[in-house]
Amino acid sequence: MVRIYDPKERVQGYTIDELxxxxxxxxxxxxxxxxxxxxxxxxxxxPSVRVPWYKPFxxxxxxxxxxxxxxxxxxxxxxxxxxxEHERKFHQVFEFLDRSHSLAQIFDKIRVxxxxxxWEQRELMAKVLVAGINQIHGARIVHADLKxxxxxxxxxxxxxxxxxxxIIDMDFSFFTDKKAPWDGHEGYFGTPGYMSPEHMTNxxxxxxxxxxTLGIMLYQLxxxxxxxxxxxxxxxxxxxxxxxxxxxxxxxxxxxxxxGDVIGDVLHRCLHPDPTxxxxxxxxxxxxxxxxxxxxEDPGAASRRAEEERTRAEEAERxxxxxxxxxxxxxxxxxxxxxxxEPDPPKPKDGEKLAPRLVLTAADGTxxxxxxxxxxxxxxxxxxxxxxxxxxxxxxxxxxxxxEWFVExxxxxxxxTMLNGALLVSRSKLAAGDTVSIGKAAxxxxxxxxxxxxx
Amino acid sequence: MAPATWTCPQDGTENxxxxxRCLVCRHPNLPRVVVLRAAATGKEAVLTExxxxxxxxxxxxxxxxxxxxxxxxxxxIVRDEARVAWVVRPLPGAVNPTCxxxxxxxxxxxxxxDGGVISVSRSKLRLQVRFKKN
Numbered sequence: 001m002v003r004i005y006d007p008k009e010r011v012q013g014y015t016i017d018e019l020x021x022x023x024x025x026x027x028x029x030x031x032x033x034x035x036x037x038x039x040x041x042x043x044x045x046x047p048s049v050r051v052p053w054y055k056p057f058x059x060x061x062x063x064x065x066x067x068x069x070x071x072x073x074x075x076x077x078x079x080x081x082x083x084x085e086h087e088r089k090f091h092q093v094f095e096f097l098d099r100s101h102s103l104a105q106i107f108d109k110i111r112v113x114x115x116x117x118x119w120e121q122r123e124l125m126a127k128v129l130v131a132g133i134n135q136i137h138g139a140r141i142v143h144a145d146l147k148x149x150x151x152x153x154x155x156x157x158x159x160x161x162x163x164x165x166x167i168i169d170m171d172f173s174f175f176t177d178k179k180a181p182w183d184g185h186e187g188y189f190g191t192p193g194y195m196s197p198e199h200m201t202n203x204x205x206x207x208x209x210x211x212x213t214l215g216i217m218l219y220q221l222x223x224x225x226x227x228x229x230x231x232x233x234x235x236x237x238x239x240x241x242x243x244x245x246x247x248x249x250x251x252x253x254x255x256x257x258x259x260g261d262v263i264g265d266v267l268h269r270c271l272h273p274d275p276t277x278x279x280x281x282x283x284x285x286x287x288x289x290x291x292x293x294x295x296x297e298d299p300g301a302a303s304r305r306a307e308e309e310r311t312r313a314e315e316a317e318r319x320x321x322x323x324x325x326x327x328x329x330x331x332x333x334x335x336x337x338x339x340x341x342e343p344d345p346p347k348p349k350d351g352e353k354l355a356p357r358l359v360l361t362a363a364d365g366t367x368x369x370x371x372x373x374x375x376x377x378x379x380x381x382x383x384x385x386x387x388x389x390x391x392x393x394x395x396x397x398x399x400x401x402x403x404e405w406f407v408e409x410x411x412x413x414x415x416x417t418m419l420n421g422a423l424l425v426s427r428s429k430l431a432a433g434d435t436v437s438i439g440k441a442a443x444x445x446x447x448x449x450x451x452x453x454x455x
Numbered sequence: 456m457a458p459a460t461w462t463c464p465q466d467g468t469e470n471x472x473x474x475x476r477c478l479v480c481r482h483p484n485l486p487r488v489v490v491l492r493a494a495a496t497g498k499e500a501v502l503t504e505x506x507x508x509x510x511x512x513x514x515x516x517x518x519x520x521x522x523x524x525x526x527x528x529x530x531x532i533v534r535d536e537a538r539v540a541w542v543v544r545p546l547p548g549a550v551n552p553t554c555x556x557x558x559x560x561x562x563x564x565x566x567x568x569d570g571g572v573i574s575v576s577r578s579k580l581r582l583q584v585r586f587k588k589n
Contacts, residue, residue, distance in 0.1 A: 124466050
């Protein structure tokens with residue numbers, strides 16, 4: 001178990017300010033250095049000092065820092081400030097990106113109000129993001145866990161884009177010219193909805209895998225949205241293999257000399273199931289800036305395109321059938337859960353306090369006790385049963401403020417988080433007897449009902 | 456000493472000083488303002504876009520007593536985004552040649568640099584070039 005640091009606690013010259021998040025591998029805090037500089041302070045749960053790849057991982061972090069600082073990619077990446085071991089745990093400190101928003105937050109914003117970020121700003125963001133990944137690849141690094149949450153935009157009204165872009169969360173990035181320290185011990189991270197076909201088939205990701213994910217993010221930024229907007233993880237791979245994404249429809253006219261048809265073609269090829277057929281990040285950047293010269297087309301290309309169109313149509317038809325079957329399965333599962341549930345769930349007592357620890361109990365009696373902020377996702381929820389697969393990697397967060405506990409839905413989850421059977425839309429206070437579950441507000445079907453009580 | 460880099464006003468990228476366009480977004484590194492100062496009178500003209508110069512401008516704007524040596528339309532200063540440069544180009548019909556740093560300019564024009572001198576013939580109506588970023 002990792003000890004959670006308290007605010008004002010001092011660790012190797014750093015003073016902890018507050019806990020930011022608890023992830024699968026680490027606990028993150030904001031902290032102050034000895035000189036008063038605000039930093040992003042990470043305590044690693046994995047790797048522990050006992051695993052054979054711990055020391056290689058520590059050396060790997062030093063080399064990552066060196067490669068980033070040595071090349072032009074440093075202006076696109078957050079700064080690694082240093083790492084150290086404390087109480088037999090690895091810690092690492094990064095620059096703190098104040099006044100920043102993740103690209104995921106920007107996507108949420110433009111979903112509600114598309115004009116919140118202009119086409120010109122979106123084009124600039126795309127160019128900087130792709131240029132950054134191109135430079136990272138130039139330093140022989142594969143990011144390997146790209147997603148909108150790992151692209152930060154720092155407010156800066158002095159430039160046309162209004163934000164400066166930084167790529168973060170690179171501690172599990174690895175090198176194209178060396179095996180990752182965890183290779184053979186652990187898998188490669190990825191996030192549902194943003195994983196490449198290589199991630200999903202246990203093939204070591206490559207720069208082309210980053211390009212695949214870049215393609216998905218650029219569809220969201222510049223075109224009609226996520227090219228594979230599925231609720232269920234098992235739908236992705238067949239669609240990826242069929243290259244089922246519709247060609248992008250750009251939301252604006254690219255700045256000359258860039259051309260919409262060239263960008264559209266290159267962007268669609270980013271999602272090619274065969275990594276060797278994808279453009280490089282450099283090609284993608286050239287397409288965005290108008291410097292890309294398409295290779296001459298071979299005579300068989302037209303018939304292959306027609307064949308691809310046919311496959312896409314067949315895949316769409318098959319997916320429609322799967323959707324119907326999946327809905328039936330969700331209803332069956334929800335009915336099963338109801339049958340297994342206790343007839344009389346514990347009733348909340350008025351004014352009962354939940355702190356210092358809170359327990360979540362499933363219908364079959366499986367429970368989990370928590371004492372600090374926890375992000376509940378598919379992995380954490382797996383102990384409560386199969387229905388955890390309806391959760392995303394980050395479905396909801398439970399955390400404590402003073403003596404009170406709160407639950408908050410995570411953005412961009414295909415299935416809703418429900419509180420007492422109603423859609424949870426914002427951070428809400430928890431009381432003993434409340435139930436937190438996953439479902440669809442529209443159909444009122446829920447699974448994985450967890451009852452809250454004090455320990 | 457000139458700075459080793461310039462910051463793109465569009466996306467904030469630090470580019471090497473020698474790069475004419477931002478390496479990330481291709482925004483041209485072109486001074487926004489050109490100031491021309493008459494050597495004879497000290498009077499200035501501030502340009503933010505392409506402008507044609509002739510006798511009237513020399514007589515009134517710069518109050519230069521040698522204005523008669525200029526043609527009605529002598530040369531133009533052009534903000535050339537394709538070349539990523541401010542350019543001085545002679546206009547057809549002028550009797551006296553337009554020179555830059557003492558050398559007559561051909562029809563394609565020449566790129567202006569900070570501190571350069573435009574003149575009519577080698578020594579008349581001398582205008583010193585100064586760039587301003589904002």
